Amino acid sequence: MAAVIAWILFGMGVLGLVLRRDLVIKLLALGLVNSSAILFLVSLGDRPGAVSPIEVPGLQAPLADPLPQALVLSAIVVNFAILALALVFVMILVERYHTTDSIRIEQEVEKEKDEEEEMPCR
Amino acid sequence: MRQSRRLTLIAALIVVGFIGTIAWTYFSDRPQPLETPLYLARPVEETGAINRVTGIYLNYRLLDTLLEVLVFSVAILGIQHYLARSKAVRLPRLMESEVVRTAVSLLSPLAFLLSLFFVLFGHLSPGGGFASGVIAASGLLYVGIALGMKEAEQRLSPKRLGRVEKGVLLLLIAYVLFPVLLGRTPLTDLLPRGTPGHLLSGGSILIYNLLIASKVLIGAWIAIVSFAQHRGEL
Amino acid sequence: MTAQWILLGFLPIVAGIALLQSRRLSALIGMGLFSFLLAAAYLLMHAPDVAITEATIGAALVTAIYVLAIRRTGRLIVVADEVPGLMAREGDRITGLEYEILAGFAREIGLDLTVRFVPMRRIHWLLSHGEADLGAGGLISSAPPTGVRATPPHLETGLFSYSAAEVSDENEETAHPAHPDYEGYFVDLADHGRHQMLPSVVHSLDLARVLALSRRGIDLEGLTRRDGTFAYGFLVSENRQEIARDYANYLQRLRSSGRLDAMIRRYVV
Numbered sequence A: 001m002a003a004v005i006a007w008i009l010f011g012m013g014v015l016g017l018v019l020r021r022d023l024v025i026k027l028l029a030l031g032l033v034n035s036s037a038i039l040f041l042v043s044l045g046d047r048p049g050a051v052s053p054i055e056v057p058g059l060q061a062p063l064a065d066p067l068p069q070a071l072v073l074s075a076i077v078v079n080f081a082i083l084a085l086a087l088v089f090v091m092i093l094v095e096r097y098h099t100t101d102s103i104r105i106e107q108e109v110e111k112e113k114d115e116e117e118e119m120p121c122r
Numbered sequence B: 001m002r003q004s005r006r007l008t009l010i011a012a013l014i015v016v017g018f019i020g021t022i023a024w025t026y027f028s029d030r031p032q033p034l035e036t037p038l039y040l041a042r043p044v045e046e047t048g049a050i051n052r053v054t055g056i057y058l059n060y061r062l063l064d065t066l067l068e069v070l071v072f073s074v075a076i077l078g079i080q081h082y083l084a085r086s087k088a089v090r091l092p093r094l095m096e097s098e099v100v101r102t103a104v105s106l107l108s109p110l111a112f113l114l115s116l117f118f119v120l121f122g123h124l125s126p127g128g129g130f131a132s133g134v135i136a137a138s139g140l141l142y143v144g145i146a147l148g149m150k151e152a153e154q155r156l157s158p159k160r161l162g163r164v165e166k167g168v169l170l171l172l173i174a175y176v177l178f179p180v181l182l183g184r185t186p187l188t189d190l191l192p193r194g195t196p197g198h199l200l201s202g203g204s205i206l207i208y209n210l211l212i213a214s215k216v217l218i219g220a221w222i223a224i225v226s227f228a229q230h231r232g233e234l
Numbered sequence C: 001m002t003a004q005w006i007l008l009g010f011l012p013i014v015a016g017i018a019l020l021q022s023r024r025l026s027a028l029i030g031m032g033l034f035s036f037l038l039a040a041a042y043l044l045m046h047a048p049d050v051a052i053t054e055a056t057i058g059a060a061l062v063t064a065i066y067v068l069a070i071r072r073t074g075r076l077i078v079v080a081d082e083v084p085g086l087m088a089r090e091g092d093r094i095t096g097l098e099y100e101i102l103a104g105f106a107r108e109i110g111l112d113l114t115v116r117f118v119p120m121r122r123i124h125w126l127l128s129h130g131e132a133d134l135g136a137g138g139l140i141s142s143a144p145p146t147g148v149r150a151t152p153p154h155l156e157t158g159l160f161s162y163s164a165a166e167v168s169d170e171n172e173e174t175a176h177p178a179h180p181d182y183e184g185y186f187v188d189l190a191d192h193g194r195h196q197m198l199p200s201v202v203h204s205l206d207l208a209r210v211l212a213l214s215r216r217g218i219d220l221e222g223l224t225r226r227d228g229t230f231a232y233g234f235l236v237s238e239n240r241q242e243i244a245r246d247y248a249n250y251l252q253r254l255r256s257s258g259r260l261d262a263m264i265r266r267y268v269v
Helices: A002-019 A023-045 A068-095 A103-116 B001-029 B042-047 B052-060 B062-085 B098-120 B131-149 B149-155 B158-182 B205-229 C002-020 C024-044 C048-072 C097-110 C120-128 C165-176 C180-195 C209-217 C241-255 C259-267
Strands: C075-080 C088-090 C093-095 C112-117 C134-140 C148-150 C153-156 C159-161 C204-205 C230-237
Touching: A002 A023, A002 B001, A002 C002, A002 C088, A023 A068, A023 B052, A023 C024, A023 C048, A068 A103, A068 B052, A068 B062, A068 B131, A068 C048, A103 C259, B001 B149, B042 B052, B052 B062, B062 B158, B062 B205, B131 B149, B131 B205, B131 C093, B149 B205, B149 C002, B149 C075, B158 B205, B158 C024, B158 C134, B205 C048, C002 C088, C024 C048, C075 C097, C075 C120, C093 C097, C097 C112, C097 C134, C097 C230, C097 C241, C097 C259, C120 C134, C120 C230, C204 C209, C230 C241, C241 C259
Parallel strands: C075 C112, C075 C134
Antiparallel strands: C088 C093, C134 C230, C148 C230, C153 C230, C159 C204
């Protein structure tokens, strides 16, 4: 169940990443893709009847697998690093082109390229 | 119009392909995990931490965590570098409303207390260095809102703190490399394991948590200040 | 167990709603909510460490940093005095020539346009204190005060002089009971006379306001047309030079393509 939800979230994230034109919302969709991967890994470690992987003396119930959880902790922090750094790049783009619309930024870049080509080479 | 349809097609293909692959492996015969893998056999005796997750990421897989700290530092350096290059819009700084400032100054001690609990009890209960550092940084953010961001910035200048941050990172690297001098493998935990469940147990995990928490605290504060500077006011 | 299913079922719904928002801030708050729900789901899936990390980093820190960045790149805040024909409320919509120009400009630079109606004497303060980006609403800005810059003019107009004493002492009392709608104008203009806030519009009434007042049947005796040419422009905060530059370019294109003339014909003539 949790795995299926993770796949749905992954699909939504990729669709948002490709189809939304606003760069900030694209970044949020990228974060969603990352979250879906984390959810998938955490769901792998969970099993029916398990309890949190913290040792309590005298407890017989099986523990959830701690390995995916430990790996995923890094993924969350790295996700933050990526999103923050990408946001800085978006801010630099906005400063130059005054828009967060990816298609319009592409058009502006093309225009600049054309202008450079028209300039006589020295 | 045509371009957007092509993009939709590509996106759909990516999604279907990826999910198909994952679902196929998920539902086909996976190799069953060992009955008791190494990290599940006697983790508490080996790491001394009753929180098994902490035991794994600060003992068995410490190298991963060190690289993660490194990625975090590089990201903060990148934020500082690129935001310093962009021309800041220097808007005059205005205060938040009285209600927000009062509420926030009541919340900040709670944030610091929670952060302290998480860092000291990281090997006994959920928490750990990363969460603790970020909670303390949000406590600082509350102080920044209450005092005005400029005032907070002057008292806790990111420039001076940046040096402390690099010092902490070097200290962490020196600490994990220290066993080499004694002829052991790097990343070996030299401290005794202690009685599992006590505060002073788990070998070096408490020290790692403290170092990581201070590192993340300063890093997150620098990121917040950098973004706030380039925004004018909070 | 049921709680876990319900929570997991909510996740795609919240994420979908968040990603479909057109405003960046709404999408961001939606994703923050999604992160909190996700943290709760992790907790129910027996991963408390992951839950705490997700709640602090994914929900709090990422959202805080994005809010800080978005407030800078997100909106174009316009403060305006209400003038029929240029910038005025009609029901819950705003219409007028200046509004249409600014809406096109905001679309051009990819910002959400927010118009706040304020008394004219507040516009200068709000602009020079960074509370707003642009001032509008029938401003004749040939000699703008310190802290703000004038944009190139977009419409020519006339300026009328009046005696300040007459308006503040007599007209105010006689005009008020009959025309409560236009109380603002007279109080406002009288205020300019007293406080010298916007030197270029003190003791004067511009053409759009004169037309609006005369349409209401207010006695406009004592007004004399001033010599010289005057034109409406916008005021830009001195800290937002890039907006002033972009606006000048935008107006130039609007004028050369003839769209500006079409707009003026639609609203004014």
